[in-house]
Amino acid sequence: MMVQIENKIILVTGGAGFIGSNLCEYLLSQRNKVICLDNFATGKTSNIQHLLSNPNFTLIVGDIRNLSDCHKAVSGVDYILHEAALGSVPRSINDPITSNDVNVSGFLNMLVAARDAKVKKFIYAASSSTYGDSEALPKVENTIGKPLSPYAITKYVNELYADIFFHTYGLNTIGLRYFNVFGRKQDPNGAYAAVIPKFVMQLMKYESPIINGDGNYSRDFTYIDNVIQMNVLAMLTENPEAMNTVYNTAFGDRTTLNNLMEYLKKHMSQYDEKIASVEVIHGPNRAGDIPHSLASIEKAKKLLNYNPEFSMKDGLKEAVDWYWNNLK
Template identity: 75%
Template sequence: MIGNKTAVLITGGAGFIGTNLCEYFLSKGYFVICLDNFATGFRHNVTPFLNNENFRLIEGDIRNLETCKVAVTDVDYVLHQAALGSVPRSINDPITTNDVNVSGFLNMLSASKEAQVKRFVYAASSSTYGDSESLPKVEDVIGKPLSPYAITKYVNELYADIFNKTYGLETVGLRYFNVFGRKQDPNGAYAAVIPKFVMQLMKHESPIINGDGNFSRDFTYIDNVIQMNELAMLSENPEAINTVYNTAFGDRTTLNDMVTSLKEYLSDFDSEISNIPIIHGPNRVGDIPHSLASIDKAKKLLNYNPKYSFQQGLKEAVKWYWDNLK
């Protein structure tokens, strides 16, 4: 508690998912601490919160244990989002990816254990399913990782499990499936596909799809992810904690269909976008062909009920990008 308010630490709070979580929990009356080193997050994401008396920004790196200890002081819950995302980034630089995603994660777990936080909810990843070909993806059936990034996220799950069994720290892992929505960065070498394609189409540039476009993903709108974080953080069901959950909508869309929908929704603002051709390039190393989550476990144990389908979320995201980035 800080003052008379429940305190939530959001690591990576200036990033895409972290910023949305900060905004949401501030609106719910929590005291929110944001820890970020701005390696991939943005100051402009947290600027609107700086004058809020219930918000505290700590500029620091999870690779520094002392910084982590300061950040968890008087904190009730940790929502750990800080990580170096992107499969290609991890292939290009596995050392830094491991330092942040494994060593940094271990620092946060250790600091949280010492501070006796009530629960540690962390961003896991659908990449953990690796080369498993079974669909839909069920939490207890995984394959071998296909990238350094996937290895780091799986190691996170192993460490979280050990910290629960050894030290009694309550943990919940959320395996995110291709999250998209407002505030997601469209720029940079490792930009996610939806915001990247939106920006290209708004500039009348042709997006390049890796492969023939028939790979499919369980694209998950940000508001569904916020719901899962809140449920995981507050659940009083003993069976619901110290485990991992798919965090998704539970449906899949091919890259070709995704681009078709993008062009359709953007054409409402600029009719010329409907005529922009799509280019196909080579498949990307480390990519899995298909991704589809079973969300039965989250529905059963957390009462998860995702409000936004892919199409509903995409309409919201497109409008946000048009209003904010055009």
């Protein structure tokens, strides 16, 4: 049962992106007013096309790197869900300056605008990449290592800035460290496509997917509905102990890339039996990748009453069904 939040005014930055558009859709279904701020650098009009006719939905085409756009978007809102960012470790390695401009300077603009507008709470997309070279498993919020990519640095800096804005200006913030989120509307195309939609599209076309390394790297794959639940719980909490901190946003289980491919082939071959015989290729490991990722979700369970509904396998079935029906 998804948690309920009603009759609020909520700004979703990056609201035309994968996670942002899912948040917009859910919040509108709960009778909230939703403002979406997006510059469409990675967001897609198709993700929110069906929302444009909803009188409770407002689209602002703007850029978080422009402070005046941020001020315009936050005017009169109760909560901010800050999803706007340039994701992808490889993208940040190829172009660290743009990643920093969006993820650090843009983030700071949003914090300033949130402070000036006196919003109730600023909830932002943090990242499991913040754990860096820490080998401890499961990942616990207060134990991190050195960042392994420019992207990871930007997301750690976000946490530091959020903390300072609480202590200096009294702005309530909550950071959600997302672990390999997947699900409906996640883009399968482009150089920086996430692994699950990319593999799904390749298998649909009988193309051999390339697994980086031997396939024994593992990830805590997290279905989108678990992420929506965490965002809503973060908005709803009134517990002072639960605010101005960060939470792992995950299922709390890990899956190797080899196992992921096995599950995908098994499920997709129910649609098309030829997919079962598509050959998988192994390539080199990718720069900046951490070998294993597994979240402890005890803190979120204790302080936010988080109870993820979808395991990786359950979420994968939902996601594949969505891709098959929408992209085939």
